[in-house]
Amino acid sequence: MNAAQTSAPLPSTYTPAPGRRFNVGDAVVVKRAFPPGHRRTPCYIRGKAGVIERVCGVFPNPEELAYGFDGEPKKVLYRVRFTQKEVWPEYRGPDRDIIEMEIFEHWLERAGV
């Protein structure tokens, strides 16, 4: 007998992000910036264009947490989908191959503006 058969479904653990700038399907570009410090935006993705795959919610800012601060204000975290050909122009696999990762809102700009 497991827990699922004896208990009601739990509420979603996803946190809402009501003030967010982007929605699923929006075209975005990762900022091409190289500030010093702890960043969770991999260098290889900076400057690349993708599409919002999902909204993960709001999370403490890791760039603050890394230095012992409280991570406030929290930042909206998205999952962004990129084609491999966009990320690596010399990519050898088929055009359909993709890579996805989590990018905080302050690293994203709307594409085409």
Place this chain on the structure above:
Amino acid sequence: MSEYKYDYYADKKLKERAGRTHDHGDHDHDHDDHAPINEHDDGPPSEFEIMSRAMQELLEEKGVITAEQVRRRMEVFEEDFPYRGSKLVARAWTDPAFRQRLLDDGKAACAEMGIDLEVDRLIAVENTPDVHNVIVCTLCSCYPRALLGMPPTWYKSRNYRSRVVFEPRAVLKEFGTVLPESVTVRVHDSNADMRYVVIPMRPEGTEGWSDEQLADMLTRDTLVGVTIPRVNAAS
């Protein structure tokens, strides 16, 4: 420009591996098939081991933790955590409603099974005839430890972390996984707060299998996405 973070554990493993062929010099001892009782017996502890030990002693002295808690934690890490992911995904294979809940909200689905993920989010990604998922953390070694235990050395290696985002098909081939061009390879860089688990496709010939039988074929590597479950591998 690089954000390379020194991976102490990967480096230590490499050094240990290199040490296996060490020169015995003037002493003589047997190398039998048993794992060493204490892998650190061969040399002085590293700076990190001393730091970790000192921290533990301080925390014990201040009554924050006990040695028994640390021991117990290490025990569940080795004896419980590595098998949770297989059970979770086996259930997703046999219970479509659960599978959907796992896809919708991985953490809540884990909680249903009494699994405390100890991280904020779990994203389950599903392999289909058209899509194959594979997971990496290019920045360090983020891994769903509460589902799969400690990450394997290759997962933490620079080789895997740098190459699987750039030439995933070549890396998968090295793991024996050859995918047709018609299948989309979907790489997930686990670079921030999410953790990931792959729900592989259930192989044909497993109809009527129990969750336990299915869990046996759902090895760690299938749940990271570097290989796919096979019927003959389970028997």
